[in-house]
Amino acid sequence: MFTSIFLAINVALAANLPRSDCHDHEQHRRLPGNWYHECDHPVHNLFKRGAPGDGINYAEVGSPSWSSAFPTSTPDTSQLPQAWVDALNDAVSSGKIPNIPESTSTSDRSPVYPDGFDPDGSEVCSSSYQCRIPEDIWDAPTGTLGIGFDDGPLPPTPRLVTFLQSQNQSATHFMIGSNILSNPNQFNAAYNIGGDIAVHTYTHPYMTTLTNIQVVAELGWTMEIIHNSTGGRVPRFWRPPYGDSDNRVRAIAAEVFGLECIMWNRDTDDWSMESGGTTMRAISRKMKKWLTGPKTPGLIILEHELTTDMVQAFINAYPFMKSNGWNTTSVARLVGDGRPYQNSNNDDSTVTADGILVAATPSATSSITG
Ligand SMILES: [Zn+2]
16 A cells, blocks of 8 residues: 555656656755756756766867857847747747837947837836846845946956955856857856856847847857856856846746846946046056945946956955945845855855755854955
8 A cells, every 4th residue: 555655656756857867866855956957847848957867078178079969149030949939939929028119229339129128118118228127136225236247258267366366255147158168268267166156148238129030040059058067056146238137038038048137336347448437547546436436226237357457446445445444245145145146046056966955054154255
């Protein structure tokens, strides 16, 4: 009798599992920590984990088999994994993606919508017009400063991460997928010291100008290359290039991929240093004003790792962040309660030979502020 009850329970459990290979690994759930992909995690079918028995092995970052797995430029929307296309179609047909037309991008960097669609209105809510979608993150908690850098990995990245490591300072890198493909060593430099990797699209377009399926391609391939280069971690956060998003783009990121959007509330304009739009001194003046100003809301400062000068502007400002009493933390950990990834409860965890994530210490995530 006990045997038949046991079998019945097992059959019932198996019926609830989305993939049979999950069942093989159920026993490991008793160990400390979590799988990168829990069996019932919604991203399970979008980004397949690599583990013994799954038939997937992650190629070494930078190797020919790794490189050949990703697009070299703008992703072809007719060559997407079917699971991504199905997830978009499901989200559209269930009414989760607002029917807002694409914008057209103009030379003054303000996307334009067809007549009848107000970029400032609640239906469109374009972040290029500073309309704040309530679910997006623009501010940090009081007294905190979220550290993050856009557009890497690039040749200046190692200089930045060497400094971060010397200060025991965590940071988020909003990475461009095609830059990861071109700069695997710089990617490893950021990731291996514990940098949090987030999504900044594959080829850095104005996202509101893209069709739904193009949005899926830009986000999906960036997540895929991060997933396959970090032992299976699925990023939790993204940042739109030029800060250009709206309710349609936000919904695709959230509903198809589970991504949350981190914007910013202070802009150094460091990206314009090369063209003479700003200078090291001007950035320094801005930083001192912000860092000696009110602690509410906390700061999320837009910075880039495009050039060594931009990295140096951050290094110059860093002592003032500390001397003015700011709690400086990787922005993804800061706003994500210590969880920069969707499928890992503790990014300080290590992976065993069985592909199991083991927590370093129970309090590891909450104790990281540096
Ligand atoms: Zn960017």
